[in-house]
Structures are given as C-alpha cells and as structure tokens.
Amino acid sequence: MKHSDLASLVIRSLHTVEELEQVYELESLIWSPEDAVPVNQTITTVKNGGFLLGAYLTDKLIGFQYSFPGFDGENLYLCSHSLGLHPDYRSLGIGEKLKIAQKQTAIEKGYNLITWTYDPLETVNGNLNLHKLQAVCSTYIKNAYGDMDDNLNAGLPTDRLLVQWWIKDLENQKIKSYDSSISKTIETSSKGKYLVPEQVDITKEENTLYVPVPGNFQEMKQEHFQLALQWREATRQVFTHYLRAGWIVTDLVKDLKQHAYVYRLEKGDRAYGD
Numbered sequence: 001m002k003h004s005d006l007a008s009l010v011i012r013s014l015h016t017v018e019e020l021e022q023v024y025e026l027e028s029l030i031w032s033p034e035d036a037v038p039v040n041q042t043i044t045t046v047k048n049g050g051f052l053l054g055a056y057l058t059d060k061l062i063g064f065q066y067s068f069p070g071f072d073g074e075n076l077y078l079c080s081h082s083l084g085l086h087p088d089y090r091s092l093g094i095g096e097k098l099k100i101a102q103k104q105t106a107i108e109k110g111y112n113l114i115t116w117t118y119d120p121l122e123t124v125n126g127n128l129n130l131h132k133l134q135a136v137c138s139t140y141i142k143n144a145y146g147d148m149d150d151n152l153n154a155g156l157p158t159d160r161l162l163v164q165w166w167i168k169d170l171e172n173q174k175i176k177s178y179d180s181s182i183s184k185t186i187e188t189s190s191k192g193k194y195l196v197p198e199q200v201d202i203t204k205e206e207n208t209l210y211v212p213v214p215g216n217f218q219e220m221k222q223e224h225f226q227l228a229l230q231w232r233e234a235t236r237q238v239f240t241h242y243l244r245a246g247w248i249v250t251d252l253v254k255d256l257k258q259h260a261y262v263y264r265l266e267k268g269d270r271a272y273g274d
Helices: 017-029 040-045 092-109 124-130 217-223 224-243
Strands: 009-013 051-057 060-073 076-085 113-118 136-141 158-168 187-190 192-201 208-214 247-255 260-266
Touching: 009 092, 009 113, 017 040, 017 051, 017 060, 017 076, 017 208, 040 051, 060 092, 076 092, 113 124, 124 136, 124 158, 124 208, 124 247, 136 187, 136 224, 187 208, 187 224, 192 208, 192 224, 208 217, 208 224, 217 224, 224 247
Parallel strands: 076 113
Antiparallel strands: 009 051, 051 060, 060 076, 113 158, 136 158, 136 247, 187 192, 208 260, 247 260
16 A cells, blocks of 8 residues: 555544444454453543544554553643554554644643653664654663563563653754764664664763664674664663663664664653653
8 A cells, every 4th residue: 555545545533432443443453362462441531631543544443542640749730651553554654643633632631741751772663752752761661561472572571761752842953964973872883684782871961972783683683682682781771771871762764875764862851650
C-alpha cells in the first residue's frame, strides 16, 4: 500500500460499545487477546476524561490510540497508554497522524501534558517521539514492565524512557543534522552492519552530549542477542547518570556516515519529571 492510498483516511473519537469492540479485536490481532484492553475498561475511560481514537480507511478500522487521565498528586495530565496499527498498514505515517489527533483532542479537553514510555533502543519510535513531535524525556525507568515474552521484548530488561509532550508550548530547539563536534558518551565500533558499544564515559560535562544507539535493534536481537544486551547495559548506565543529574533528552538525530542514531542531552532550567 502507498501513502497516496490514504486519501480517505479518517481519524475520530470513539464512544460506542460497538466501536470499542472493534478496537479490542484489532488489539487482539496486533498483540493478543490477553494483552487487549477490555471494553468495560475503555468505555469507562472515554466517559471519564480519557478518549480512544480510531483510524478508519473507508469503513475499516486500521489503527487506534488509547489515552486515560493521570494524576501525580499535584498535576493532571494525559497518559498515552497504547497506539496500534493493523500489520498491513504500517510504515505509512498513520501513527504520526494518530499522535497529532491525540494532541488536538487533548488540548480540546484542557490537557497540557501527555506522557508515555518507549524503549530508547527503538529508534523509529524515538524519531517520532522526540524529533517529529518535539517531546522530551527526563526519566529513565529500569525494567519498567518486568519480563515480557512478546517478540519485541523477550529476553531483555524492559527499560524505558518516560516521554513528556508539552502540547501547548513546544519550544524545543532541534539539531538539524548530526554534528561531529559534539562529544559522545559511548565510543563505538562496527561489527559488520551492527554498531558495537565500546567505552562508556559519563564524566563529560558539555552543555550538549550525544548517546549513540543502533538503528537496527530488533534485527540485532535476532542475530546477535548478546550485542543487544550490551547496548541495553551501556545506554542504561548513561541515561540513568545524566537524567538523575538533571539533564533532559531532547532529540534524536542520525549520522548517515556511521549509520548511528544518537540522543542529544542538555541541561535545562525547566523541571521535567522527578
């Protein structure tokens, strides 16, 4: 399928039990019935400050986004729980369209902040979350979901970055392209088509630093699992050190020469997260 075939794509809020049953069926297809959110929970959410968006191509539901309210004792925000696409309609930009619709709907409901988690070694998600949507991260969670047996997570600690998307005041400055003059916190080498983490350096104190990450992590997991585990351990060391020291992750850029994805870290005056 091509991007041009999406002219009839419609994204709208879902409210009826019948619509939410369609989402449950799509979730079951994408993951499993055990991992799908029950309809009695989603219908309660949409009646109490949350919402569920559906992406329709003609009359077929091909994607969804599910959000519910969050509260930390002081501030109200929106928790972005899940976003899923039918396997036949991935890599077409529909996920980004769902996130933009989520932002618009959240603003209409009075929210300023949307949060969610993602694996920092999944660079497609990182590019969307940080570079395109202009979200930031200030919290790293070790093994956030415990041991998981699905194809994406099996065998590795489920470490996650907590994304903070300030939807009413996006003022994050982005690096237009990879800048070789910026120091890296992980020195790397190459092993065929794979990037290898070598020496980790958490003593650097420049205003802006890079954290290299591989751009083919899932493929690496299948062919070189121990190398994938090395990347988890190396990036965990860097992220936990700098985020605890008050830095924030603001972007993801790509080095075309080295085929390496990197994170930009910079100190900021605004407090993001704990």
